[in-house]
Amino acid sequence: MSIFREHKTVADRTASDRRRHKQKIEKAIKDGIHHIVADESIISKDGKQKYRIPVRGIKEYRFVYGSNGKQVGSAPGKDIKRGQKIGDPPPKEQGGQPNKASGDKGEEYYDIEITHEELAEYLFAELKLPELQKKQLANIENEKLKRKGYRSRGIMPRLDRKKSAIARIKRMKAAGFDPDAAGENETFSFHEDDLVYRHYKMEKKPCTNAVIFFVMDVSGSMSQEKKFLARSFYFLLYQFLRLKYETIDIVFISHDTTAKEVNEKDFFEKASTGGTKASTALTLANEIIDKKYHPSAWNIYMFQCSDGDNFQEDNQKFLEEIKKFESYAQLYGYCEIEPEVSWISDSGKLFQLLRPMRSNKLKLVRIQKKEEVWSSFLDLIGKNSKENV
């Protein structure tokens, strides 16, 4: 006779092995992260998303035969002849040379699953996030006291008189004491056990809504490296704000001489070779704000990356639109990624243009290599991470 059992296991039996495996191929994962951050939409996906990235796995070695052995196949109904070719020739490296110097028999790649949190962690490690800051980033939250039930102990201001009185009456009835029949000097006093206090708990409550405008100048060329820098930067900013706000809307705007709202994929992949009119992006953003995101209900942010200059004639318009945006927004951050520096000055025109407008709400940073992403990020959000935004 067989026994049937419904197995509802809470513990995941391979969890620790998978963790250990991940630890061992951390380097391969970090190398893979590079691709996933450069290629995948990671900002517009929600936190519960899991990613499968191809990694070069750890090789397990056993005594095995080389490839000069014979194998048997089955092909009923097909016409097979001696000498017939049934596969592609082996890769060039093996040809001509005897097996002695053989390289790896095809590195094995397979997908490994990582969560959004792990992605953030590996990315932060890649960007050399100091340990302490990692914790700070995780703890940036607003805390509020929230009512939660009752306790028999507490402080006087929290005493719930009504409930305490009811408790006393219950006890009175149980003891058989009838207040009406009692004499003048007979009282039924309160006992400590009667007292009921209101209980509060500290609850992390994100405050309202935010909308983030990510703006990118796509008139230059966006290499894989630049994409990685820009995306890591935006990702950090997004992670930071995500912890503060319950709802975050994201608007991607890419521009050359005209601006367009796009999705994350196109945002990072499209590139054109036109000139640059940065004001168009700001104009579009302001329009969108007027239409959908009223500043009284939304906390508005914009982060703009550029690797190029701006058309001279456009500068004035750009400044005007920036000023308009500033009036709505919490924070505007301009980031220069590997600027195309002219021989004369050491920073792009937009950077220079915005310099005098620097304030708490308008920040400028520069990123040339990935080690700078983190420090630029800190500059942008202000070193004091508990600032009220």
Next chain:
Amino acid sequence: MDYKLDDLKVWDDKIIELAKKNKLDWFDINYEVIDYQEMIGAMVHHGMPSMYSHWSFGKSFEQTMNRYNVGTEGLPYELIINADPSIAYLMRDNPLYLQILIMAHCIGHSDFFKNNRMFKNTRPASVIQRLRAAKKRIQGYVENQHIGIDKVEKTIDACQALQFQTTKYGQERRPHSEIYAEYVEEINNDKDGRYTNFNLDLYPLEPDYDLLGFIEENANIPDWQRDIVHVCREEGQYFWPQIQTKVINEGWASFQHYNLCHELELPDELHLPIIKMHNAVVRPHIGSINPYHLGFHLFKKIKERHGIEECFLAREVCYDASFLRQYLTEEDCVELNLFSYSTKKTLGATVDDVSDERGWKEVKEDLIAQVAGGSIPIIYVDEIKRDKMLIIRHEHEGRDLELKHANEVVEYVKYLWNGPVKFYTMIEDEPWEID
């Protein structure tokens, strides 16, 4: 799920009744109904409820997840272990017809495990407890601050590399003293001078094909390491019979599920998808050998040609090589259109022989060479020289080893032996040494 656990019991009872009638004799099966994630986890542990921790299982998990997301070959999510009582897994979301098919298939496997003589020494009644105890001990070594996870892991890495360089039938190791006494006897009775120059100081006196066992017995390593070698060696020995009988085992189980499902008198809505699934499972894979296909085909033919009694005999005494040697005929080779191929350096993979009148025997030999663990090279201990140097050799039977792998494994042997090692093989007809 459009059925309940009790429905499964009802069907299982019917299957059991029919199986008994058909003279099957198996270890009782405990079915665990689990979900997809748990199934992958169970497969990675080869169905064992307890297994020691190692990163390779984590890797296996990711790879298996990949494979099952892409598509499946063989019977999907079939998992049963050689144990008494046995444990088999059913995936919760599987439709009823598939559960019925799997249960019938599992009875075939359990019957095979119980009766096939390759499994005689696998100790199915205690394997689960032994593995659980091993897991605890290994966990203890990991937590022991004088040992720690890195050393334990490295040891397991090395043992897994050598896992199948051990005895195939779980036979006991013969003590050196016993073999020594035998040779002394031979020398004393040596009439034709065969043992004149025989060196009794050789250790081992004969080539020792149980590399892991030799290391366990003779290496100068701490007890905890010796214990891990022992655990991995036992694991290798436990699984060897399954490696040796892949074709015949799957063939037998498919043969049983085929017969049982026909005899069950299933309503159409269950019978038809079962037939469809069965056909998918036993279809030939172009360019390779599908053990379900080959095994099922052969059992059908054996029943036709020799009767059902012969089938039962085969399931008891054969392993893949003898199974094929005994029962695979020219007619089968032609019907299955078997061919052999190999990969040449510049030409790529080309066909060497086909199943025509002059070639079928060669193809059959090639097939026999590749089954029953035929893809696992044979390595033996030759001797221990002065300074504790371990000499190991590859028994070359025509196929060269893959060198990068061989180099890495020799490093593992050095680690486990805890001393110098020299390894000899042949590459392209020339002697080759790794040290």
